[in-house]
Amino acid sequence: MKNLFFLFAIAGTVLFYGCGETAALVVKGNITDAADLQVFFDQIKFTNSTNVIGKSDISSGGSFKVAMDEHPGEGIYRIRIGTKRGYLVFDGTEKVVDISGSLTDFDNMNQVVTGSPSSVAYLDAEKKIKSNELNVDNFAAFNDSSNGMVSSLIAYNKFKAMNEKSIAALLSASNKLSADYPNSDYATDFMTHAKSKEGQLKQFLATQRIQIGQEAPEIKLQDPKGKEYSLSELKGKVVLIDFWASWCRPCRMENPNVVKMYNKYNKQGFEVFSVSLDSQNAKQRWIDAIKADGLVWPYHVSDLKKWGSAPAKEYGVTGIPKTFLIDREGKFAAIGLRGNALEPALKKLL
Numbered sequence: 001m002k003n004l005f006f007l008f009a010i011a012g013t014v015l016f017y018g019c020g021e022t023a024a025l026v027v028k029g030n031i032t033d034a035a036d037l038q039v040f041f042d043q044i045k046f047t048n049s050t051n052v053i054g055k056s057d058i059s060s061g062g063s064f065k066v067a068m069d070e071h072p073g074e075g076i077y078r079i080r081i082g083t084k085r086g087y088l089v090f091d092g093t094e095k096v097v098d099i100s101g102s103l104t105d106f107d108n109m110n111q112v113v114t115g116s117p118s119s120v121a122y123l124d125a126e127k128k129i130k131s132n133e134l135n136v137d138n139f140a141a142f143n144d145s146s147n148g149m150v151s152s153l154i155a156y157n158k159f160k161a162m163n164e165k166s167i168a169a170l171l172s173a174s175n176k177l178s179a180d181y182p183n184s185d186y187a188t189d190f191m192t193h194a195k196s197k198e199g200q201l202k203q204f205l206a207t208q209r210i211q212i213g214q215e216a217p218e219i220k221l222q223d224p225k226g227k228e229y230s231l232s233e234l235k236g237k238v239v240l241i242d243f244w245a246s247w248c249r250p251c252r253m254e255n256p257n258v259v260k261m262y263n264k265y266n267k268q269g270f271e272v273f274s275v276s277l278d279s280q281n282a283k284q285r286w287i288d289a290i291k292a293d294g295l296v297w298p299y300h301v302s303d304l305k306k307w308g309s310a311p312a313k314e315y316g317v318t319g320i321p322k323t324f325l326i327d328r329e330g331k332f333a334a335i336g337l338r339g340n341a342l343e344p345a346l347k348k349l350l
Helices: 103-108 117-130 139-145 148-158 164-180 185-207 249-268 280-292 310-314 339-349
Strands: 025-032 038-044 050-057 063-068 075-081 084-090 096-102 112-114 220-222 228-230 238-244 270-276 322-326 332-335
Touching: 038 063, 050 063, 075 148, 084 103, 084 117, 084 148, 096 103, 112 117, 117 148, 139 148, 139 164, 148 164, 148 185, 164 185, 238 249, 238 339, 249 270, 249 339, 322 339, 332 339
Parallel strands: 025 096, 238 270
Antiparallel strands: 025 063, 038 050, 038 075, 075 084, 096 112, 220 228, 238 322, 322 332
């Protein structure tokens, strides 16, 4: 499901009222550049099921109004206009919800919503996610102060990685949703989803060659000039073992973040040990990539065997970039950290 801006639903038959006095809920608005299109309203469940509830024409001026003789209740709903999608979160107390904005600007969450505090909170959270003001590392504080329906939707859509932090976010959001809406099917469905993801993570970790707390296997290889480096010589420092390659676009895109962390924390005892999965005939491309990306640390090693790399096999690496964060005792502290997830882990270990 694409994460855009708002959503709402209609329970039962869609009725139009002159001014909506007798309606339990009125959803109206003006969407520019949506003239003569239709809006479709779907109810969204955490089971990935979608129930099309109704639809309405949009006037030549972009306005629409749908009145409902029965409130659809708390939940998550979707509006579809052309190829655009978005969410609206109801807590069940709404009377008149007004939505205005540009159809082409849905992705930026700049729609103005009144009459639905939960929807406003959701839009605000989406903007914070986009600017990284809200992420998996500080989600717990947001969840504690948020409406459970809002925080669960954010966790459901944004924290899909199979790691401990994402699963913890799902579980905390599930507990909040159950506390806020104890009799809701949404709470039951989300708890099932969160527990399923937790089980999948446990099964995945059980099959991994590398486990948190385990001592990191030795890596002893040569750099491009033939000088041999050993991982063990860095014991006493916090080390990021970074499996990458010059031909790996995601690796190259991640390199600026690694450089930033190295420059910021190297003097505090942080080191990077880069293991390239380049091949023998790509040795010069490996050298050029090190220079081009500004990878200034000395620990660049490879046996130039690409996927036949001995350390890659030892560490169970089947895709790159793949990182392993090692504590000062030479033991695995975290696996697969990238982007904004790296710095908090570094601070904790340093």
